[in-house]
Amino acid sequence: xxxxxxxxxxxxxxxxxxxxxxxxxxxxxxxxxxxxxxxxxxxxxxxxxxxxxxxxxxxxxxxxxxxxxxxxxxxxxxxxxxxxxxxxxxxxxxxxxxxxxxxxxxxxxxxxxxxxxxxxxxxxxxxxxxxxxxxxxxxxxxxxxxxxxxxxxxxxxxxxxxxxxxxxxxxxxxxxxxxxxxxxxxxxxxxxxxxxxxxxxxxxxxxxxxxxxxxxxxxxxxxxxx
DNA sequence: ACCCAGGAATTGT
DNA sequence: ACAATTCATGGG
Numbered sequence: 001x002x003x004x005x006x007x008x009x010x011x012x013x014x015x016x017x018x019x020x021x022x023x024x025x026x027x028x029x030x031x032x033x034x035x036x037x038x039x040x041x042x043x044x045x046x047x048x049x050x051x052x053x054x055x056x057x058x059x060x061x062x063x064x065x066x067x068x069x070x071x072x073x074x075x076x077x078x079x080x081x082x083x084x085x086x087x088x089x090x091x092x093x094x095x096x097x098x099x100x101x102x103x104x105x106x107x108x109x110x111x112x113x114x115x116x117x118x119x120x121x122x123x124x125x126x127x128x129x130x131x132x133x134x135x136x137x138x139x140x141x142x143x144x145x146x147x148x149x150x151x152x153x154x155x156x157x158x159x160x161x162x163x164x165x166x167x168x169x170x171x172x173x174x175x176x177x178x179x180x181x182x183x184x185x186x187x188x189x190x191x192x193x194x195x196x197x198x199x200x201x202x203x204x205x206x207x208x209x210x211x212x213x214x215x216x217x218x219x220x221x222x223x224x225x226x
Numbered sequence: 227a228c229c230c231a232g233g234a235a236t237t238g239t
Numbered sequence: 240a241c242a243a244t245t246c247a248t249g250g251g
Contacts, residue, residue, distance in 0.1 A: 048233080049233035050232095050233050050246080050248095051231055051233090051247090052231040055231075055248070055249065055250085058249090099247085099248065100247085101246075101248050102245090103247080141235090142234085143234045144233090144234085146232095166232075167232095187233095188242085
């Protein structure tokens with residue numbers, strides 16, 4: 001199992017072989033990957049399709065308030081994140097009232113896959129990137145992008161490289177080893193796999209860390225001059 | 227009214 | 240294989 005204390009030096013040494021990533025790493029010395037509980041990560045990213053971050057946060061807030069368990073911390077009341085069983089048993093209309101829209105079907109199918117044992121997180125953590133991804137892609141509501149995010153943020157696949165238009169722009173602007181594929185406001189399945197696999201080969205076993213630095217820097221500097 | 231948002235599944239060619 | 244369409248929702 002991966003441990004940050006042991007491997008942080010190795011990881012940054014590895015991804016810092018690239019000059020651009022080396023510069024960005026120095027800009028954001030505290031940036032780290034989280035290791036989220038898989039069911040939280042899955043529900044969060046299933047909610048993330050075709051919407052924006054404020055809306056995603058609102059959906060998750062509504063879900064915890066409606067299906068989580070109340071807990072008091074320093075006299076303040078919070079709600080725990082719902083379990084897969086909670087979502088699996090949840091009433092459809094109550095889920096819809098959280099603002100999930102058409103994503104209700106997706107979150108239901110994911111919850112059932114977990115609750116039924118079809119998805120076993122210990123097995124997925126022990127499996128390779130390719131094997132674990134293949135299992136995730138079976139679930140309705142989990143496509144290429146969401147699968148890679150789940151693998152990187154909660155299943156310890158540090159070589160996963162989630163692709164989106166921001167990362168694609170960063171790669172195409174800075175790396176000539178990509179034979180420049182044009183893309184519009186969306187990435188096709190073919191473009192996704194070409195770009196993600198190329199980046200995985202280039203950055204190596206900690207490609208996901210490089211992805212996070214590149215992505216974060218793109219969002220920080222969006223609209224500004226580098 | 228219109229466009230967009232860290233997409234994915236389904237249908238059409 | 241690949242392109243087009245649909246799927247709810249809220250913010251700007």
